[in-house]
Amino acid sequence: MKSVKEKINQFVNERIQKTLLEDIVSSRFARYSKYIIQDRALPDARDGLKPVQRRILYAMGEMGLLSNKPYKKSARIAGDVMGKYHPHGDSSIYEALVRMSQDFKMLVPLVDMHGNNGSIDGDKAAAMRYTEARLSKEAEYLLKDIDKRTVPFVPNFDDEEEEPTVLPARFPNLLVNGAMGISAGYATKIPPHNLAEVIEATIALIDHPNLEAEDLMQYIKGPDFPTGGIVQGKDGILEAMKKGVGRVIIRSKIEVEEISKAQDRIVVTEIPYEVNKADLVRSIDNLRVNNNIDDIIEVRDETDQEGLRIAIDLKKGADAQFYINYLLKNSDLQITFNYNMVAILNNRPVLCGVKELLLAYIEHQKEVVTNRANYELERSMKRNHIVEGLIKMTSVVEEVIKIIRQSKNKADSKINIMNRFGFTELQAEAIVMLQLYRLSSTDIEALMKEQEDLNQLINELNEMLSNERILMRTIKKELQEVLKEIGKPRKTVIEDEIENIKIDHRDLISDENVMIGVTKDGYIKRASLRSFNASKDVGLKENDALVYEKELNNLDTLILFTNLGNYIYLPVFKIEDQKWKDLGIYINNIVPIDKNERIIKVFSFNNFNRDIQLLLATKEGQMKQIQLIDLDVTRYHRPLRAMKLSKTDELVSVDINRKPNIIALSKLGYALRFNTDELPNYGLQAGGVNSMSLNEGDELVSAFYAYDSDEFYMLTNRGHVIKDSVMELPKYGRNRRGIIVIERLKTNPHLIVSASRFSKAQAKEDVNTLLVSSKESLKVLVSELKYSNNKFGKKMLDDGFYISIDDAKEDIEEEIIKKEPPKKETKPIKLKEEQVITKTNQQIRLSRLDLFDDEE
Incomplete structure (x- = not known):
């Protein structure tokens, strides 16, 4: 048994090599990589x-x-x-x-x-x-x-x-036809270039070896693709010619045909290199269908034997140039081509510029022409030697014939004439193989002429091999012959600058009115007016309610402010079209927001380029004004900052359209009125300034612009709507507490949750009012909010969440102000304190509510 184990061990030691796996993999992969780099890709x-x-x-x-x-x-x-x-x-x-x-x-x-x-x-x-x-x-x-x-x-x-x-x-094929390939660790992407331009650049480089990429661009204008098209980006071409890497834009050749007086057709006659035409036509048609581009009627492939042709019919009045730009931007009618000029040079993959590739080709041609010259010199000298022997033989032809006839065979004939006349074996072989008719005088003259030509050729070949200048001249001559035989005009047009295409997607949107709804839980819907009118009830999630409902145009833009001091820029056409009875789309599925982020105010605009201010207020009493134009952006895939907040603060109120007064209301019933001029304008990245001083446990709930003649409605947590007047509020400086406008109850007190300005114009037009509770919403006319002299107003809901009064079509106060001459500014009444201290050191709050009963 022991001997068997010893034999096995001996066999293992002799036949099996112990090597680390990483060494084996590394070695084999290196060989494989070398193979696919050099011999495949x-x-x-x-x-x-x-x-x-x-x-x-x-x-x-x-x-x-x-x-x-x-x-x-x-x-x-x-x-x-x-x-x-x-x-x-x-x-x-x-x-x-x-x-x-x-x-x-x-x-x-x-x-x-x-x-x-x-x-x-x-x-x-x-x-x-x-x-x-x-x-x-x-x-x-x-x-x-x-x-x-x-x-x-x-x-x-x-x-x-x-x-x-x-x-x-015979011509620099790598630059002429280009190349594409991927190997282990390397990839190449070389565009084709015009053969005539490449040959002219090669000849110029032969004459002037010190030429740089900038000089070569006088000859090679840029890539020349077999599919034609337009190449933009001279800087990218120059970069590629220098270093082998660069970027250019390839654009289709597009024409506009007139179908009728007011109707155009876009016609594509050349497309970018390596673009699949069928896929391109399909993608353009998908843009028409999926993006609801109504102005494109039809996309057709009309390619025939006369050439490529893609026809895009437009509706009457459609802007052809706009749709050309749109299709260039959103389809493969325009693509980017990135140079990566890697080639095998001296058995190694090298990233080369155009000059390096041309120099490699010239060196190759020097070897080819030198090898050919050596081959032709050898053959010419051999033939000259034979011709010399044949000419020598003509003077002794009778004796040569006699010797051949007396010889035993061909080999004996060769030996005999070599010994008799001193011919070499090569000459003797040619003599014995000579046909008799070649001994005529005409053929002898031809031999003498051939000898003369051979001597001239031998001299030329010797000069070429000994003089590099003549060698290079030969290469140039052959390149010029190729150019003459197969040179063709350029197909691709070169343009110096890359044109930046800017598309306003609003031009694609049909001018149509729709209904927009936004709920307090953050669901947004867009529905056609037909769907809105056909629906008896709005689709809502349980315990959800609309806080914004308005008829808007598809070209309008929603601005949604959130409690975290951000705003969401949302064009109406970007909202998915639904039925009015559907729940809508949660805002997080449109724009990503934080878990604790919620919408507090919604506005709509059709033009941001107006001198309009917005008022932003936080629950800790910070306020600032911003310009509407600052809210206009081109990229809106995430919430954008409107106001910088502290970690404990939240944005609670946003109002629009600057007026002389700012009214601030706190949860515990304080109201502060101060001049709007006291509040500065800031950018979107800035925080606010102290604008309302708050007691401990109190917080600001609403702030809005107002005229002196305005009134305002307040909604309490108990669902009561309370009306008050701006004129009855004393005017203080900024950063004061204000006065109490709602009497406090010891048990179950009324707390303000929301407020809205109310003007004479709104009263005259009897506009709609939206009242929202935690579970429902109620839409009533503003006249229905009237109540008797109850200091806690009229109960409208079980609890209060939000109140909003629609804007009037005509604001009477604004018209009066425009017509009246500007009045001399009067200083506001300033009360040093909002509390009176009696002789017994008792603090008494200043309040107008002592005139009312304590009954609700």
Whole structure:
């Protein structure tokens, strides 16, 4: 038994390696990463091709599928590539083959495909057994001279074939066709550029190696996409040309056609690169449906053989330019393109600018042309040597023929003439293989002419190999030939500046009146007038009640103030349309608010650019005035600050439309009246100033603007409505306690919970009054609030929560003030104390209520 364990241990020690898991994973992943970076996803900076693309083009060249030869089945090509060079799935090979043939993906297609090769709508190509392909004329320039040992070859995966590591590439394909790919830790996104501009920039860089990106931009204006369009952002292009990273905007080409005198049609003729046209049309139509854009009648794809065309019909009177801007902003008619120019340079992934890529290409061409020159020099010298022997042979042709006839065989003939005349083996081989008709005088002259040409070519090749200037001149000449043969005009328009599109969403909204309701528990609803009129009762949660109910326009904006000193900016059209009998949407589902945050006041506006003040008051007696225009914002996805509060304070009252007096009421029944001019205007981020002095246990419950002639109604916690007059309140300075306006009871006292100003205009028009309790709301005419001389007013509810009197259409007092000449300011009566101290040191409160009975 022991021997078996020893053998097992010995086997384990000999055959099994102990290695840390992280070392194994790190090593294997490093090898895998190196493979996908260098041999799959990233293009080579020299020929601009990924390995699968290079193998497809080389295999097609070997199959003789030139641009002037018949097509062959794509399945045959894919099979040949997979069997010889690319041992992966045929689907990946076919996808790469199809992409190289698509003129909406490749600025210069490298494959000429016969059959369905997909579409800009995202349709897939037909199966490879149905389509046929051959090389395009442009691809031939990438393969040109590959048979002249211009590029290095390596064994394929099974060592039975050889494949090139790079193609000769007569033009800078990486910049011309661009590239996209993702590998381990690296990604590349290089846009295509115009072939003529790239070649001109390459020639300029050959002539002036010190050119910088700014200079190269004189030649390369920017990307040139196969789908055309408009590129905006010269600064982004320059940044990308310098560092390889940058950002530009690609915008569709859009025209406006006139359907009739007052009706337009938006027509899109070019779309951004890599945008799926079918998805784009669908998304535009979804914008029409989901965003309720009534002015867009129909979206149609009218693309045909004449070119791309998307038609968007508008209603009569619709602003075409506005909808162009809206669609550019909200659809893929305009996209952002971010450069990330990573390529394999010296076997490493490198982020390159345009100059680095062009220099890499020029170095590659120097090697290609040098290798080709060496190959052609070798062949020319070999041929010159043979021609020299053939010319020498013509002077002794009879004797050469005689020696050959006397020889036993070909090998003996070669040896004999080599020994007799001193020919080399190469010359002797050419002589014995010579056909007799070549011995005519014409052919001898041709040989002499060929020798002369060969000597000239050899001299030129030697000069090229020994003089870099001549070498570079050759590269320039070949680039100019390519430019002449396959250069095409630019498709994409370049604009220097990125245009900022500002959309006022109000222009999309139909001018329609709706009913808005806001409840005390924070539920908001918008309903059509038809739904409102058809509903007998309003939909409410249990024990909830409306605190705001008004007919508004869709273009109006709600401003909702909360107890935490914030306000919510809520355009009416942003509220989901519901039936009036529905509960509504909780405010937290529209704008996120705190758990203890609640709505205290609601206003509506159709224009913020007016000289209007608002009065904000807190329960601790702090007040300030703010400007309406300060509440106007463009971003409103969260509550915005209206007033800075202390940790223990809350906003309890907000009023609007400045008037000469400010009336402040406290819970325990104190009323303070002071001049509005004493209260400063502050910004939204500021706190308030002390405006009402409060006893311990007391708090401010309401503050509002008022004219001297106004009255006001107070609602108590016991549901009583009490009326009082502004004129009967003495005018004090700010930060005083005021006087008592409600008699205190020892048991179950009346406490003020809310108050509202009441003017003569409101009395004349007998406006509506909304009274809210903890469980219900009551809407009555203001005339129904009248009562007898009961100092505790008229009981209207079981308990009190909120009172609001509708504004009058015409405010009489305001009209009087406008007509009357300004009066000389009189100083308000100031009482030093609101309490009188008797001889017995008893404190007596000043109150008008001693005139009334104690009965309720």
